Amino acid sequence: MAGATGAEGSGTPIVGNNDRVTDIPRRAVSRTAKLAALPLGFAGRTVLGLGKRVTGLASEVISAEIQERTAEQLFSVLGQLKGGAMKAGQALSVFEAAMPEELAAPYRQALTKLQEAAPPLPAASVHKVLAEQLGVDWRSKFVDFDDAPAAAASIGQVHRAVWKSRAKAGRPVAVKVQYPGAGEALLSDLRQLSRLSGMFRAIQPGLDIKPLLTELRDRLEEELDYELEARSQREFAAAYARDEEIFVPRVVAAAPRVLVTDWVEGQPLSRIIHEGTESERDESGRLMAVLHFSAPQRAGLLHADPHPGNFRLLPDGRLGVIDFGAVARLPGGHPEPIGRLVRLALEGDAEAVVAGLRAEGFVKPDEAIDAKAVLDFVLPMLEPLAVDEFRFTRKWLRAEAARLANPKSAAYQLGRRLNLPPAYLLIHRVTLGSAGVLCQLEAKGPYRSIVERWLPGFAPVG
Template sequence: MTDIPRRAVSRTAKLASLPLGLAGRAALGLGKRVTGTAADLVSAEIQQRTAEQLFSVLGQLKGGAMKFGQALSVFEAALPEHMTGPYRAALTKLQEAAPPMPIASVHKVLADDLGPRWKRRFAEFDDTPTAAASIGQVHRAVYHNGMQVAVKVQYPGAGPALISDLNQLGRLANLFRVLQPGLDVKPLVNELRARVTEELDYKLEADTQKAMAKAFAHDDEIFVPKVYSGSERVLITEWLDGTPLAEIIANGTEEQRDLAGLRMATLHFSAPARAGLLHADPHPGNFRLLDDGRLGVIDFGAVSRLPDGLPEPIGRLTRLALAGDADGVLSGLRDEGFVPRSVDVDAQAILDYLLPVLEPIGVDEFRFTRSWLRSEATRLANPRSDAYQLGKKLNLPASYLMIYRVTLGSIGVLCQLNAKAGYRGVLERWLPGFAD
């Protein structure tokens, strides 16, 4: 058996162990109940053990399992408070690191893509990776011109592994309801699968990063590292120092949290206007707060291409909603396909559905918190709520799907940061239609 099939079998076995482990813990819980252990304590213990196994397995894998875990970690802030303790540490680990690949494999990829004399490109090359993520890992080096650089090297066989993991995770979707009963991960898995081809092409990522770096050159809020070279599986960029957002989430000062949140919002709304691109992977591992207050941004494998910027109806309909124009909002939502023509809904009910979500931009300053996000998640996802019943009648047009997911993911990070800022001012500056 070759190494690649052997690794594939190992990966599948690890993923397959998840539901078996859950069944065993459920049986253990039943036994404890029979012997008189309090039900709430048993449930908490099962949740904790399940979380530990779930994210331990995801953390040991690369490809789709790791990428899925990183994407899911953004939504940690929406989990009920009594559940977040067991999950938070495991989730945060997925935002920054994964097990590294052997250095011999790294050298082989570098030789295949850069040529047998690849070492001549570097004055120094550190064989110990500084970061390892879902489809590649990063090494620090000194380029031949003396510049400090980051060398991102793709894992051999990353493409087949990515697809295999995502297919397996799609079949295990029900398991993730351990995190939250109403959690449906299938749309997230499907979207990650659809982005596989682009993310595996480091040449395309290099072109995207160059466009972003040009758009934000000499900017005093956002910093994008320069690209030196990009091949199919190797990307060489300017080295980026700074404090990782995961560290700020865990131990940052209030000033750092607020500034990081403001900068993330600025990136989200300004990049489509300035570069025609939306950074579509908003997990904390992709951001650094620099000493000069700028937000450093890395990893441009996942982007949404918006050559005309964010759609004008988003800003216009948000403005109408905040102004209380229920009829105007309903009419606009029908025009954009959010409310099917065949569906009969009350305009005021639609406005009441939207206004709580728009609270952060209805005031001059707002602090995003986990409790706010949990409250909104409960309101919108509780089958017994009026908002849930109304939501079932609405539609999310395909052209808005990526924007919606990235916005939701960014909000999740802002809530993890507990960040306060003038988000309304960011929209007034950058969102078409909002300030008209």
């Protein structure tokens, strides 16, 4: 589908037959049972793996066959559950590029299923939500409304419509409608998924999903509030009004569970990843980097959901951004220490880097740490900024994942001694997610110059 929908992926509504909202507790029991069954299958596979501990590199601790079987079962259930399970799957899907090549293809296929269209919310239920949120005369606001959803997401689905306006033909819009009971179902799923972290480590050793699930749970209230999303989208739209590179559709109307925005035509990044030309992939990656680093400076906001389904490459070459349910408010822009410490690392000033990390709370005050070891730890991650042009690749990301996740490596041991301050947690997660998408795109671009322009503290003083 080429149109922008404002949906972050696909999902199954929390509904039953005959257009009636399903009893949430009964549905939750079924969802819980499916999740609870997963560790049983995993236990059998670990026996097949001769009891090897799932803690190191995949190739060293568990066979590809066992990994693949685990992934197939896990993502199959995630695909059925949708809701919080699908939200977690979407967040994790950006790290698919870090998986071993022999396993990346089946994982990619399983993850893609989480992003495809799913059984829709019945029309009568959609109409009921619209009446509650926009008024009983909601139809009078539209020239036309398509009851068939254009896309489905973890907490809502999107319909294509035409809003009444001064224009004779009306105004093409995307109408996002939240599923009844979405909040309760999401919380239930996220609580259950936190118990399955061992299975995720079997698929991608070194991956701890508990902090991610905690963050998703903490931000759930924000994502369920479409009026708050509308506020964020309006702020982004104002910051990028008439911009030549980034396009943000305008908000037409908003209510707590319904959001109406301008419709946008364009190629989803998920399609460009799989079918795009090299120039399309390179340009998409460059524009994503521009958005990531410029938004805190221009809008005081960081787009916090770098999922390929949330972006479109428009016919005029701009990057369309269509979902603002997850944002981080950075009124002062990106923290200056990030840019300054990256620059100092690239300049090879190990002592200054350690001093800066200690001042920001990355290194505990009483922690004795070798400055050169710290520099050796961070420099490979900064390779994209050490050169004028860099091509992100799956191979590069896999190498970094292996270096950092192998318990036998010096990088792994040092990483365990470093701390991630709460103020940097979301920025860190979004930056990693964006890098994952760039690696999926295999995008080449002038990332150093983008960072030099937009990241405070990175450009040399004077």
